[in-house]
Amino acid sequence: MADESNSIMANHGSTKKLIDPxxxxxxxxxxxxxxxxxxxxxxxxxxxxxPRNDSIVKDPFVKHLADEGKRFGDYCRRLFPHGxxxxxxxxxxxxxxxxxxSAHAIPxxxxxxxCTNQIIQQDDNSESQQRVTIFEGAVxxxxxxxxxxxxxxxxxxxxxxxxxxxxxLRVIEVKSKSYDSRPSSKRGQMWNVNKKSVKANFLPYIQxxxxxSFVVLPTLxxxxxxxxxxxxxxxxxxxxxxxxxxxxxxxxxxxxxxFAETVEQWAEQLxxxxxxxxxxxxxxxxxxxxxxxxxxxxxDTGQSDANRPRDITAAGFDVCWEKATGLGRDELQxxxxxxxYGYSRETIKKSIEQGKFFLKDLSADxxxxxxxxxxxxxxxxxxxQWYQVSSLRNESMNSFHEPQxxxxxxxxxxxxxxxxxxxxxxxxxxxxxxxxxxxxxxxxEIIAFQFSHHIIHEDRTYEVCHASEFLHTETGVCPNxxxxxxxxxxxxxxxxxxxxxxxxxxxxxxxxxxxxYTSSLSLHEKETLSALLxxxxxxxxxxxxxxxxxxxxDGSGGSSSIKRLLAPTMNVSARLKDIYGHPAYNSNNFVxxxxxxxxxxGLAIDPYKILSGINxxxxxxxxxxxSSVTHGGGAATAFHELQCNIDLSEQDRRIREQSLxxxxxxxxxxxxxxxxxxxxxxxx
Numbered sequence: 001m002a003d004e005s006n007s008i009m010a011n012h013g014s015t016k017k018l019i020d021p022x023x024x025x026x027x028x029x030x031x032x033x034x035x036x037x038x039x040x041x042x043x044x045x046x047x048x049x050x051p052r053n054d055s056i057v058k059d060p061f062v063k064h065l066a067d068e069g070k071r072f073g074d075y076c077r078r079l080f081p082h083g084x085x086x087x088x089x090x091x092x093x094x095x096x097x098x099x100x101x102s103a104h105a106i107p108x109x110x111x112x113x114x115c116t117n118q119i120i121q122q123d124d125n126s127e128s129q130q131r132v133t134i135f136e137g138a139v140x141x142x143x144x145x146x147x148x149x150x151x152x153x154x155x156x157x158x159x160x161x162x163x164x165x166x167x168x169l170r171v172i173e174v175k176s177k178s179y180d181s182r183p184s185s186k187r188g189q190m191w192n193v194n195k196k197s198v199k200a201n202f203l204p205y206i207q208x209x210x211x212x213s214f215v216v217l218p219t220l221x222x223x224x225x226x227x228x229x230x231x232x233x234x235x236x237x238x239x240x241x242x243x244x245x246x247x248x249x250x251x252x253x254x255x256x257x258x259f260a261e262t263v264e265q266w267a268e269q270l271x272x273x274x275x276x277x278x279x280x281x282x283x284x285x286x287x288x289x290x291x292x293x294x295x296x297x298x299x300d301t302g303q304s305d306a307n308r309p310r311d312i313t314a315a316g317f318d319v320c321w322e323k324a325t326g327l328g329r330d331e332l333q334x335x336x337x338x339x340x341y342g343y344s345r346e347t348i349k350k351s352i353e354q355g356k357f358f359l360k361d362l363s364a365d366x367x368x369x370x371x372x373x374x375x376x377x378x379x380x381x382x383x384x385q386w387y388q389v390s391s392l393r394n395e396s397m398n399s400f401h402e403p404q405x406x407x408x409x410x411x412x413x414x415x416x417x418x419x420x421x422x423x424x425x426x427x428x429x430x431x432x433x434x435x436x437x438x439x440x441x442x443x444x445e446i447i448a449f450q451f452s453h454h455i456i457h458e459d460r461t462y463e464v465c466h467a468s469e470f471l472h473t474e475t476g477v478c479p480n481x482x483x484x485x486x487x488x489x490x491x492x493x494x495x496x497x498x499x500x501x502x503x504x505x506x507x508x509x510x511x512x513x514x515x516x517y518t519s520s521l522s523l524h525e526k527e528t529l530s531a532l533l534x535x536x537x538x539x540x541x542x543x544x545x546x547x548x549x550x551x552x553x554d555g556s557g558g559s560s561s562i563k564r565l566l567a568p569t570m571n572v573s574a575r576l577k578d579i580y581g582h583p584a585y586n587s588n589n590f591v592x593x594x595x596x597x598x599x600x601x602g603l604a605i606d607p608y609k610i611l612s613g614i615n616x617x618x619x620x621x622x623x624x625x626x627s628s629v630t631h632g633g634g635a636a637t638a639f640h641e642l643q644c645n646i647d648l649s650e651q652d653r654r655i656r657e658q659s660l661x662x663x664x665x666x667x668x669x670x671x672x673x674x675x676x677x678x679x680x681x682x683x684x
Contacts, residue, residue: 024045024143024270024271024275025109025140025144025270026143026144026145026263026266026267026270027144027145027146027147028146028147028208028211028212030044030045030266031207031211031266032207034266035204036251036290037252037282037287037288037291038251038253038266038269038279038282039252039282039316039320040292040293040316041266041269041270041275042275042276042279042316043293043316045270045275049314050293050314050315050319051293051295052292052293053294059633060633060634061631061632061633061634061636061637062633063637064633064636064637064640068176068433068434068435069176069434071434072434072435073149073174075435076150077135077150079234080133080150082131082132083133083134083135083150084119084133084134085135085136086112086115086116086134086136086137086138087112087136087138109138109140109145112138112147113139113140113145115138116134116138116139116151119132119134119137120134120137120151120153130154130155131152131153131155132152132153133150133152134150134151134152135149135150136149137151139151139215139216141216142267143267143268143270143271144214144215144263144267145215146211146212146215146216148171148172148173148212148216149172149173149174150170150171150172150174151169151170151171151172151216152169152172153170154168154169154170155167155168169216171212171213171216173205173208173212175208176434177202178443178444189202190202190206190237190240191240196243197247198240198244198247206237206240206241206244207249209241210241210244210245210259211263213241213245214245214260244259245258245260246259247259249262252282252283252285252287253281253282253283280323282320283324283352284324284325284352285349285352286343286345286348286349288317288320288321288336288338289338289343289348291316291317293316293317294316294317295315296315296333315329317332318332321336321357324352325357327357334358334359335359335360336357336358336359337351337352337356337357337359337361339359339557340359340362340385340388340389340558341384341559342381342384342385342558343385359388359389359392360389360392360393362389367382367383367386367389377408377410377411378408378411378549378550379406379408379548379549379550379551379552383552384552384558385558387406387552387554387558388552388557388558391554403553403554403568403572403603404553404554405551405554405568405569405572406551406552406553407550407551407678408549408550409682411549411550412546412550412682415546415550416679416682418496419541420494420496421456421457421458422456422458422493422494423455423456423495423496423498423672423675424454424455424467424495424496424497424498425455425456425498425668425671425672426451426452426453426487426490426491426499427451427452427499427500427504427664427667427668427671428448428450428503428504428508429448429449429450429632429635429636429660429663429664430446430447430503430507430636431447431449431636431639431640432444432445432446432636433447433640437476437643437644438477438478440516441478446480446507446510446511447479447639448479448480448483448511449471449472449473449479449639450469450470450471450472450639450660450661450664451469451470451486451487451664452466452469452661452664452665453466453467453468453469453490453668454466454467454665454668454669454671455467455495456672462575462579462676464669464673466588466665466668468489468490469588469661469665470482470483470486470487470490471657471660471661471664473639473642473643473656473660475643480511480514480516480517481517481518481519481520483511484511484512484518484525484529485521487529488521488525488529491528491529491532492528496538496541497538497540497541498540498541498542498543498671498675499540499541499542499543499544500542500543500544500562500667501542502534502542504540505532505539505542508529508533509533509534512529512533543562543671543674544560544561547562547565548560551565553565553569554568555567555568555571555603556568562667562670562671562674563608563670565674566606566607566608566670566673567603567604567605567606567607568604569673569674569677570596570604570673570677571603571604573676573677573680575676575677575679575680576596576673576676576677576680577596579596579676580594580596580673581596582594585669587665589658589661589662589665590665595607595669597610607666607670608631608666609630611662611666612628612630613628614628614662628659628662629656629659629660629662629663630663634663635660635663635664638656638659639660641656642656642657
């Protein structure tokens with residue numbers, strides 16, 4: 001791009017008109033949101049009136065992923081030691097001229113743009129300006145506003161040019177996405193076979209940079225540089241961006257528009273005075289199942305969300321559904337068709353078109369055509385859906401509905417007859433940081449830092465023993481090798497070993513494939529652990545698959561996730577109520593603990609909810625800082641803090657370690673509980 005460094009501030013040729021205040025810019029984050037459902041632009045641009053679901057916004061693992069992305073972004077800035085950040089606080093990596101050094105404390109978008117433009121447009125003939133790199137610069141083109149992770153201007157000598165130089169401007173988007181940078185693997189990683197479209201797993205990333213390219217400049221630089229060949233690369237995506245901009249995009253309400261046409265249309269709609277009317281034609285559908293604006297606790301104003309004044313908080317989900325269905329907010333709190341387990345887009349669309357908005361509206365006929373060809377020895381996904389609907393229909397017809405379960409007895413009994421005592425239940429906790437914690441590791445390489453291990457013996461099937469556990473939190477030392485030794489010691493005796501899902505098999509396979517982590521293992525240790533793999537002589541049994549094939553219980557929503565199954569299983573198992581209904585469970589982490597507790601409706605309280613309330617909160621330490629680990633993402637977050645937060649006191653470290661131990665122990669205890677319940681069901 002010769003002598004055109006100021007073009008980044010020119011209005012894009014596709015911009016139709018200037019926007020009257022109040023100005024709503026279309027940004028990269030808004031584009032990403034709108035691709036899931038354009039109607040969300042109404043809510044995302046009015047966050048005070050339409051809040052997002054706190055359980056999603058405040059999820060600690062989501063925050064951990066965001067923090068991981070920021071850490072990787074900071075790492076990638078090392079490519080540009082001369083770079084400067086626009087906006088507060090200014091962070092420079094080298095001495096800059098007075099203009100760059102003053103680029104801080106800028107409160108307004110237009111000032112951010114002006115500052116960015118001022119730096120970019122400095123005299124290219126100045127020796128100090130042969131290269132200017134800006135972090136988080138601001139660029140506006142008509143109704144579009146972007147803040148590229150990195151803007152890199154390089155001035156190359158060019159005697160043939162009128163000015164004697166040629167200016168190159170690169171837009172760089174930082175993505176913490178796994179990518180094989182070896183030359184033999186690069187080709188085709190992001191392309192579909194015909195090289196006419198971008199692979200689905202890379203498309204969101206390419207669309208991000210494509211939108212910024214659309215706003216900032218027509219092409220990107222084709223230079224490939226590396227920080228470290230095992231960690232991060234500058235990867236040229238010019239071709240991919242061109243294809244992404246000119247390709248048709250699919251989103252709720254789309255009509256075959258290209259990506260470039262779509263963002264122009266959205267920008268124009270955002271300029272409308274009546275924003276809600278401009279996006280009123282977006283249909284409800286399967287995208288509503290994961291809507292971040294579905295909130296069930298809002299102040300009662302006596303008005304429907306559709307009629308609420310703009311300054312009163314409303315649930316965006318309810319606004320959409322009220323307008324589309326005519327239903328009231330109270331009615332919409334019931335399970336809807338978008339809550340159907342394993343739903344398909346076609347199923348949801350057909351149900352809505354037929355006016356069947358609630359799960360209870362569905363009938364056996366809606367599942368009949370699929371059920372005729374299904375085997376009877378397993379619970380198919382369609383049958384599971386019907387069981388879910390049947391349960392809700394029964395609840396709606398009875399003031400009190402006794403939870404029920406479905407078990408493929410013969411099939412499950414045949415599986416359990418193959419098991420050998422003692423039964424070993426194991427669960428692994430792992431992390432895969434984008435920036436490795438230890439030297440020699442690759443990005444996203446597995447770190448196995450914890451496991452829990454319960455045992456059930458043949459002569460004591462009513463008793464569950466927490467036999468062993470492993471937790472390694474020492475900073476600077478990779479735990480993988482010690483993990484393998486400890487796992488061997490835990491499972492070397494005879495008996496069947498159980499996992500829930502295939503995570504444990506994948507982790508163990510990865511660790512055993514590394515010469516680094518197996519170098520200190522004896523041949524017998526390697527053989528014993530290898531036998532546990534799916535193709536080994538003593539493969540771990542996947543209880544999640546057995547639950548999916550042979551077991552359904554009311555209250556699980558059709559899911560076979562252990563966290564969705566545990567409390568509902570307690571509701572239908574007299575044996576679990578008997579064993580865990582009094583304070584008698586003991587281990588290194590629990591003393592006289594009672595796992596079966598009832599709520600005010602007489603139903604089991606989720607043990608993971610019970611777990612969330614038992615960690616100590618010490619003076620000077622906030623509830624959030626000491627909150628219990630209750631899911632795998634939280635475990636990874638806690639481990640990251642233990643590895644990277646140098647400000648943690650010994651007391652804070654102990655709190656996090658104890659929380660990790662309790663959580664992982666509950667995971668394997670839950671597995672044992674489910675099996676104990678199955679045993680009792682088969683005895684009936």
